[in-house]
Amino acid sequence: MTESTSSTASPLSFELITTEGRARRGRVTTPHGQINTPAFMPVGTRATVKGLMPRDLAETGAEICLANTYHLHVAPGDDVVKKLGGLHTMMAWDKPILTDSGGFQVFSLPKLKMDEEGVSFNYKKSGKPIKLTPERSMLIQNNLGADIIMAFDVCVPFPCDYRPAQEAVYRTKRWLERCKAAHKREDQALFGIVQGSTYPDLRALSAQLTAEIDLPGYAIGGVSVGEGHQLMMEVVDATEPLMPKHKPRYLMGVGYPEDLVEAVARGVDMFDCVLPSRYGRSGVLFTRRGPIRVTKGKYKKDKYPVDTQCTCYGCQNFSRGYINHLLNSREILGSTLGTLHNITFYQDLMRAMRTAIEEGTFESFRKAFLDEYLSDDKKDDLNLHFNPAEITRDDLSWDTEHSIVPTKQDLRETKSAGTNKTQPSSQKSPSNKASSSEQPKKHKKSRKHYEKRSKNKPK
Amino acid sequence: MTESTSSTASPLSFELITTEGRARRGRVTTPHGQINTPAFMPVGTRATVKGLMPRDLAETGAEICLANTYHLHVAPGDDVVKKLGGLHTMMAWDKPILTDSGGFQVFSLPKLKMDEEGVSFNYKKSGKPIKLTPERSMLIQNNLGADIIMAFDVCVPFPCDYRPAQEAVYRTKRWLERCKAAHKREDQALFGIVQGSTYPDLRALSAQLTAEIDLPGYAIGGVSVGEGHQLMMEVVDATEPLMPKHKPRYLMGVGYPEDLVEAVARGVDMFDCVLPSRYGRSGVLFTRRGPIRVTKGKYKKDKYPVDTQCTCYGCQNFSRGYINHLLNSREILGSTLGTLHNITFYQDLMRAMRTAIEEGTFESFRKAFLDEYLSDDKKDDLNLHFNPAEITRDDLSWDTEHSIVPTKQDLRETKSAGTNKTQPSSQKSPSNKASSSEQPKKHKKSRKHYEKRSKNKPK
Numbered sequence: 044m045t046e047s048t049s050s051t052a053s054p055l056s057f058e059l060i061t062t063e064g065r066a067r068r069g070r071v072t073t074p075h076g077q078i079n080t081p082a083f084m085p086v087g088t089r090a091t092v093k094g095l096m097p098r099d100l101a102e103t104g105a106e107i108c109l110a111n112t113y114h115l116h117v118a119p120g121d122d123v124v125k126k127l128g129g130l131h132t133m134m135a136w137d138k139p140i141l142t143d144s145g146g147f148q149v150f151s152l153p154k155l156k157m158d159e160e161g162v163s164f165n166y167k168k169s170g171k172p173i174k175l176t177p178e179r180s181m182l183i184q185n186n187l188g189a190d191i192i193m194a195f196d197v198c199v200p201f202p203c204d205y206r207p208a209q210e211a212v213y214r215t216k217r218w219l220e221r222c223k224a225a226h227k228r229e230d231q232a233l234f235g236i237v238q239g240s241t242y243p244d245l246r247a248l249s250a251q252l253t254a255e256i257d258l259p260g261y262a263i264g265g266v267s268v269g270e271g272h273q274l275m276m277e278v279v280d281a282t283e284p285l286m287p288k289h290k291p292r293y294l295m296g297v298g299y300p301e302d303l304v305e306a307v308a309r310g311v312d313m314f315d316c317v318l319p320s321r322y323g324r325s326g327v328l329f330t331r332r333g334p335i336r337v338t339k340g341k342y343k344k345d346k347y348p349v350d351t352q353c354t355c356y357g358c359q360n361f362s363r364g365y366i367n368h369l370l371n372s373r374e375i376l377g378s379t380l381g382t383l384h385n386i387t388f389y390q391d392l393m394r395a396m397r398t399a400i401e402e403g404t405f406e407s408f409r410k411a412f413l414d415e416y417l418s419d420d421k422k423d424d425l426n427l428h429f430n431p432a433e434i435t436r437d438d439l440s441w442d443t444e445h446s447i448v449p450t451k452q453d454l455r456e457t458k459s460a461g462t463n464k465t466q467p468s469s470q471k472s473p474s475n476k477a478s479s480s481e482q483p484k485k486h487k488k489s490r491k492h493y494e495k496r497s498k499n500k501p502k
Numbered sequence: 503m504t505e506s507t508s509s510t511a512s513p514l515s516f517e518l519i520t521t522e523g524r525a526r527r528g529r530v531t532t533p534h535g536q537i538n539t540p541a542f543m544p545v546g547t548r549a550t551v552k553g554l555m556p557r558d559l560a561e562t563g564a565e566i567c568l569a570n571t572y573h574l575h576v577a578p579g580d581d582v583v584k585k586l587g588g589l590h591t592m593m594a595w596d597k598p599i600l601t602d603s604g605g606f607q608v609f610s611l612p613k614l615k616m617d618e619e620g621v622s623f624n625y626k627k628s629g630k631p632i633k634l635t636p637e638r639s640m641l642i643q644n645n646l647g648a649d650i651i652m653a654f655d656v657c658v659p660f661p662c663d664y665r666p667a668q669e670a671v672y673r674t675k676r677w678l679e680r681c682k683a684a685h686k687r688e689d690q691a692l693f694g695i696v697q698g699s700t701y702p703d704l705r706a707l708s709a710q711l712t713a714e715i716d717l718p719g720y721a722i723g724g725v726s727v728g729e730g731h732q733l734m735m736e737v738v739d740a741t742e743p744l745m746p747k748h749k750p751r752y753l754m755g756v757g758y759p760e761d762l763v764e765a766v767a768r769g770v771d772m773f774d775c776v777l778p779s780r781y782g783r784s785g786v787l788f789t790r791r792g793p794i795r796v797t798k799g800k801y802k803k804d805k806y807p808v809d810t811q812c813t814c815y816g817c818q819n820f821s822r823g824y825i826n827h828l829l830n831s832r833e834i835l836g837s838t839l840g841t842l843h844n845i846t847f848y849q850d851l852m853r854a855m856r857t858a859i860e861e862g863t864f865e866s867f868r869k870a871f872l873d874e875y876l877s878d879d880k881k882d883d884l885n886l887h888f889n890p891a892e893i894t895r896d897d898l899s900w901d902t903e904h905s906i907v908p909t910k911q912d913l914r915e916t917k918s919a920g921t922n923k924t925q926p927s928s929q930k931s932p933s934n935k936a937s938s939s940e941q942p943k944k945h946k947k948s949r950k951h952y953e954k955r956s957k958n959k960p961k
Binding site: 089090091093094095096097098099118119123126127128133134135343344346356360361362364365367368369371372374375376378379380 | 548549550552553554555556557558577578582585586587592593594802803805815819820821823824826827828830831833834835837838839
């Protein structure tokens with residue numbers, strides 16, 4: 044089964060190669076080459092995936108990376124990026140690039156003022172006032188020159204009352220129309236974004252309103268804001284059936300390995316998240332048996348690679364003991380190797396899912412992967428300290444203000460910020476499951492919790 | 503002219519391939535391969551050259567790298583390094599490695615107590631008392647497992663009165679005998695170190711005393727402690743003629759490109775310095791027309807590579823504008839690219855000198871290189887802020903305590919620390935020449951100063 048589609052003037056086409064249940068194996072073609080889907084897109088906020096040279100990033104298997112409109116507008120300036128030849132030339136990355144619209148970032152800023160026109164805020168360092176509108180986001184993204192650009196949308200926090208969530212859906216639709224009108228470059232593909240918080244009817248409404256506008260791709264936004272795995276999957280279930288079948292579907296800012304597997308099972312094609320790179324820099328490394336915190340004392344003399352099945356340069360050459368030393372000594376190489384490994388792990392996972400769908404074995408892969416990944420044996424006390432909202436949004440303070448590896452002070456601050464967040468206890472986040480100080484029986488609970496989280500199987 | 507020598511039981515041999523004047527083209531053979539000399543050895547203090555993966559380091563042309571006894575004894579511990587398979591295995595660097603003895607580091611520590619036995623101090627983080635002796639340094643270096651290990655010597659500060667400098671020469675000799683007796687591994691080559699401060703007769707005495715002990719190589723230590731280019735060359739002139747001709751000569755902790763060229767002209771074979779990596783991380787990048795500070799506003803939109811003649815991955819792919827953005831945004835990639843470029847620049851310089859000596863054109867190369875490198879055209883106001891002692895010694899606070907790129911506060915602190923140092927004005931350091939705030943006519947002065955500094959031509 045191979046079906047292909049592309050809008051007449053669209054620089055992007057999507058080929059749906061095969062499916063298994065709702066899971067899709069596809070291929071996106073852009074002016075800078077192809078992206079095999081399901082795909083994970085590493086995040087290079089300021090036009091670099093922190094700690095990696097582009098050749099290292101390509102080596103992970105990544106076929107596309109992200110950059111951030113808001114951050115690049117602030118520095119070096121989208122005009123400077125344009126002068127330096129656009130993102131591809133500046134970054135020396137000749138594969139596809141996607142820029143987000145800045146919407147997600149600006150909605151996390153304090154002292155925000157929003158009206159129908161757009162969003163005003165002061166850039167916190169210079170105090171310089173900035174106004175972002177759909178038109179301005181398009182202008183900036185046209186200057187940056189990514190292959191895929193995102194609509195400027197209204198992203199509501201979690202939890203959110205029904206009325207403001209509903210208003211955000213309609214405003215997002217009106218802003219999408221303005222984005223499409225303002226978008227000037229025919230070599231860039233504009234994706235629309237579905238909002239609607241965690242309300243199934245608003246998600247359905249937003250999916251329909253967004254799909255009314257003919258675009259080369261569509262995204263599910265407003266997730267990964269602290270709602271947790273189960274609600275996130277409910278959002279996908281409410282949205283995905285109403286999204287155009289022959290266009291790529293992109294779940295924004297997601298997520299943990301288990302989120303990726305479950306969302307692929309629900310028909311999602313594309314993902315992005317800072318999680319593997321951010322975790323990698325601070326020493327939380329993914330393995331097929333679950334994440335480990337390699338900075339712990341138990342790894343100090345450990346001669347084994349992080350994951351014996353991993354083919355990354357780090358796992359082929361270095362021991363956990365050495366990486367433990369590097370990160371505990373705050374050496375750059377520790378962050379580089381951690382990032383390289385985690386992104387390779389994510390790309391390997393995506394590749395395995397693509398192969399499984401091709402071979403019609405996705406359901407068994409899904410079960411086998413989650414069984415091993417979520418098994419309780421030998422799990423580290425990760426003590427992650429992070430609130431998922433802090434992790435998955437590429438926030439504006441963490442990496443900029445602090446050094447590459449968080450200090451104890453950073454972690455304390457992040458932790459206290461995280462625990463102050465209001466969150467229904469039934470929607471515990473994946474990271475909370477491993478916070479031992481609060482949950483002594485974390486492993487059993489983790490397993491039980493996951494089973495509860497994942498009971499909503501895709502239709 | 504090819505002459506070779508090796509001590510009977512020595513794991514290291516040195517072949518003197520050819521000479522031009524006092525300049526020597528040679529080859530050192532170790533259990534982990536050959537080192538073409540003159541050679542520059544990048545410094546990987548904590549068993550990593552900051553910001554580079556070993557494969558990147560090999561790509562610069564480096565054939566050997568350094569690691570530090572003191573730092574590795576403190577963390578992860580030389581016993582841990584041994585458990586992880588020794589330095590080569592742990593670092594995944596299968597070429598030669600040299601460890602220094604820790605002597606240089608411990609003499610920069612506060613609250614130091616020295617007697618005939620050794621040196622006692624408190625490790626500043628834990629307050630744990632540590633005693634380093636010749637025997638202990640050998641034990642640690644035997645555990646680390648480098649191809650070349652250095653004697654534990656007495657390094658006096660600059661300036662130093664005659665009497666303590668003389669005492670240090672004799673104690674260094676006694677400690678060298680103890681090092682040789684304590685050194686247990688036949689696959690590691692022990693180098694002796696010549697001291698004597700800036701007193702020619704003490705340098706000659708120390709060279710003779712050291713050469714009395716048969717060793718596979720000899721070093722000139724106690725330089726790069728703030729004495730400046732001219733005095734450093736005078737030290738080499740007083741020492742080198744008394745060093746064994748058929749053994750490698752290693753000038754420790756040196757230095758600037760002009761130092762390397764002038765010391766090669768005086769018969770030195772090996773160098774190490776943190777300067778190219780430390781400068782690289784903070785954006786001071788070497789070019790054939792002199793160093794530039796790429797973080798300056800003038801480079802923000804500069805589309806050219808750092809050095810159009812450079813073949814490093816950075817210069818082949820990225821603009822000064824992008825590197826300016828990366829470093830100003832405190833992105834790791836900026837430090838990685840800066841380090842990769844600077845070490846490549848140093849390796850290219852060494853290769854060019856080796857070729858010139860082979861072809862009998864070293865004298866003209868020396869003049870042409872220095873003419874271009876020290877030319878005043880288009881020179882940046884580098885405003886380096888550093889005292890050379892701060893730069894060339896891999897001190898114990900700078901990189902550990904602060905993030906990878908110095909903040910303004912760091913620079914202010916380093917600057918004030920630097921300017922408080924007592925130093926005769928006639929012995930201005932190379933970095934001072936470019937400190938514009940104090941020396942408005944820096945370029946003319948720089949040239950004149952260099953000519954003054956370099957008037958002592960080798961015999």
